[in-house]
Amino acid sequence: MKKFLALLFTCILTGSLLAGCGGKTTTTGNEGNSGQEGGKIKIGLTMSSRDQFLSTLETAVKDAAKDYSDVEIVAFDAENDIQKQLSHISSFVSQDCGAIIVNLVNTDTSEEILKAAGDVPVVFVNRLPNEKILEDSSNASYVGSDEYEAGQLQAKFLTDYFKDKSDKTINYVLFMGTLGLQHTNARSKAVKATLEENGFTLVKQFEDTAEFDRAKAMAKMQQFIGTGKPFDVVIGNNDEMALGAVEALKSANKLDVPVVGIDATANAIAAIEAEEMACSVFQDASGQGAGAFDFAYKMAKGEEVDKYGWIPFQVVSLDNIEDFK
Amino acid sequence: MNRTSDLKKLASKNSIYIVLIFLIVVVTIASPKFLTIGNIINIFTTESIKGLLALGVAFCILSKGIDLSLGSIVALSAVVSASLIQDPTYSAQMFKGLDMPIGIGLPVAIIAGILAGTIFGVVNGALIAYTKIPPFIATLGSMVVARGLAMLYTNAYPIPMLKKPFKTVGQGNILGIPNLLIILIIFAIFAWFLLNHTKFGKNVYAIGGNDVAARVAGIKVKKNIILVYTWSSFCAAVAGVLLAARTGSGIATLGLNYELDAIAAATIGGVSHNGGVGRIGGVIAGILILGVVNNGLLLLGVSPYIQQIVKGLIIVGAVVFDMRKNAKTA
Helix, strand or coil: CHHHHHHHHHHHHHHHHHHHHHCCCCCCCCCCCCCCCCCCEEEEEEECCCCHHHHHHHHHHHHHHCCCCCEEEEEEECCCCHHHHHHHHHHHHHCCCCEEEECCCCHHHHHHHHHHHCCCCEEEECCCCCHHHHHHCCCEEEEECCHHHHHHHHHHHHHHHCCCCCCCEEEEEEEECCCCCHHHHHHHHHHHHHHHHCCCEEEEEEEEECCCCHHHHHHHHHHHHHCCCCCCEEEECCHHHHHHHHHHHHHCCCCCCCEECCECCHHHHHHHHCCCCCEEEECCHHHHHHHHHHHHHHHHCCCCCCCEEECCCEEEEHHHHHHHC | CHHHHHHHHHHHHCHHHHHHHHHHHHHHHHCCCCCCHHHHHHHHHHHHHHHHHHHHHHHHHHCCCCCCCHHHHHHHHHHHHHHCCECCCCCCCCCCCCCCCHHHHHHHHHHHHHHHHHHHHHHHHHHHHHHCCCHHHHHHHHHHHHHHHHHHHHCCCCECCECHHHHHHHHCEECCEEHHHHHHHHHHHHHHHHHHHCHHHHHHHHHHHCHHHHHHCCCCHHHHHHHHHHHHHHHHHHHHHHHHHHHCCECCCCCCCHHHHHHHHHHHCCCCCCCCCCCHHHHHHHHHHHHHHHHHHHHCCCCHHHHHHHHHHHHHHHHHHHHHHHHHHC
16 A cells, blocks of 8 residues: 555656646747757746736747747746746756846846856846946846836826816825835836926825735725825826726726826726726837847847847827727 | 565655655656756755755644744845845945944844844744744744834845855855855754754654653753744744845845745655654755756746646645555554
8 A cells, every 4th residue: 555655656746747848838949849959049038927917028038939940948937036036047057048038036136147147148128137237247138118218108198188287286196116126216206207397396195105016006095085185196106006096096986087007908908998097108028028039049149239128118098099909 | 575574664764765766867867957967056055045944844843833934034034134244335225334344244244134033933932832822823923023024124125235255155165065055964964963862852752742741751841842943943044144145135025935845845854744753854855855846847848837736746745645654653
């Protein structure tokens, strides 16, 4: 009996290991056969996690690789664990990858990532590493969008929206993303600074973090509405928080106040169409993925690339909603 | 006849090692990249942080308890030690202008980090020993508190730009062997010594086996329980300092869910949740099994979702197997 159990147990293990091989999703090639290195360039990709946006980005990298017969993408998910990401890098190096695409779990670990990568060129994507370290490194580059621009575009839309406002004062509510992240800071700073540059006086009615989370934003918005303070606009560092605020506004019958977000997720597009949200800002995940692959492929072949590959943001509102569905 | 039953005994006693070797063989056949020096070192460095936690939590499980606060203690120790050893040239330094000479600053940062975490173990142990609340609840509470303290201390901002000598502690190596691995080996030997050659170790087994009998036999149960949780949080605190050094920054979200992996490793390694049964060798094998599975599935390019399912199956399978074994011998 014992022996039988031991046997069963090891069978389960082997079975699952081998079944895993069958579930291979990471190799891309024209005929889709599994990773035989027949003179192929391997490009490693380590994602910080897999939400909708990042999955789109990852798919774009793989799709871009399909146009070349001599490339294979090896994609891992670090599940938001810095240690895992570092071990992915070491693993790529020992698998002789020609280049590595990194979507940083934490932007402060860029130095350690580069150290682990050694001589293998690194393309950071979507999350900007420490810029000094990036610029000092001879074989690292960045592909992404300028987060500051996202906030600027929100402000540009609001400037238009409030152009007939007589007193040029805006009472604002701002939901910030997770504190301490670079894009939280850039988006918040940009939207405020640009509105002020455009001649508005900003009055802070409520400014707090909801950690990019819909439920947290909704709870805080409900509490804020309960205070009865006046507000002209709700600004979110991302769509999820903007949608959370929309939920709270719905139950308080205050949907006439414009709510702006960033990301242009499917939910946000639907909310803009239903005129619950005023606008969002589209961050081009596919563009970033394709751009990152392009950089990595060139670097693996030893070609020169720019330090930065900027992929522009776009405003999404009722006027151009058809382009984003 | 006798020989075969001896062999059987030996096999069932060391089944965990057989499973480990078997796994290594399977992964090696499946991926020739597996048995390279670089990859093996990579497995060890990746698993050593959780390995320290597993060595700590093994004592709790042996005494019929559990410690859920370890992952949060990792974060707290990491941010405390990181905050004391930041590069003063960094503009957003947490303590503006703090610049201890490295000879003082390095030990201060390391000791402060270890102390901050270890205090939690003393509190955990005292709570469990004196109020009789279940260890699961007590450490669930301190898990939330420690994470909150780490967040409060840093205001949820990361603490990057640590001085080089500190980072070397976690990133360096001696003769090609990573420091992390050396520290794990030292801790494993020490844990083995504690369990097998000290009165404390005997007491832990006794308490886990039957705490009433242990008390009747004159063992100071309360004192030993406090020691057990102090040890586990000490392991986690050291792991936290090392993690800050390895990643070059202290972040309040470090070590999220690490305690679960540590518990899984100890469980796979044959440490019984009914208390009083388990060996340090098994814990190390448990860590390595998880490491090999993680790394093997990674090299084979298996989707991470399947990886999680496999890990879950292994944990449950190991316990089922283990219970059958113990039921047979009991």
